[in-house]
Amino acid sequence: MKQVITAKLKLNLSTEQKTLLREVSLAYRDALNYVSQVAFDNNRTSSANKLQKLAYYDIRGEYNLPSQMACNVCRQVGATYRSLWTKVKQSSQHRKQGKTKKGTRA
Numbered sequence: 001m002k003q004v005i006t007a008k009l010k011l012n013l014s015t016e017q018k019t020l021l022r023e024v025s026l027a028y029r030d031a032l033n034y035v036s037q038v039a040f041d042n043n044r045t046s047s048a049n050k051l052q053k054l055a056y057y058d059i060r061g062e063y064n065l066p067s068q069m070a071c072n073v074c075r076q077v078g079a080t081y082r083s084l085w086t087k088v089k090q091s092s093q094h095r096k097q098g099k100t101k102k103g104t105r106a
Helices: 015-041 050-061 067-096
Strands: none
Touching: 015 050, 015 067, 050 067
16 A cells, blocks of 8 residues: 655745745646646647647746646646546446436436
8 A cells, every 4th residue: 555645844935935936836837727728629638748749848938947847737737637537437437327316417
């Protein structure tokens, strides 16, 4: 069994560091939203490799993120879409099997 360890940290940042962290956090969020739209526009793809080929240079140029973060954006969006599509398929199967009443109302 895999053990998960969680750590809670308090960062003591200078005003300049707080500003920089906020800027990169917002850029990362905006890049996630952009790649999510790219995924949706490309047949709702969840392939991180395909997303990286489609969006990597845009992420680097438009959002000014370092290469590792740009790659992480594509992987995170791909994993999120993959998880969502799995849940959608499972819900559909459960409805067909009558295991849930959700989504069967007229």
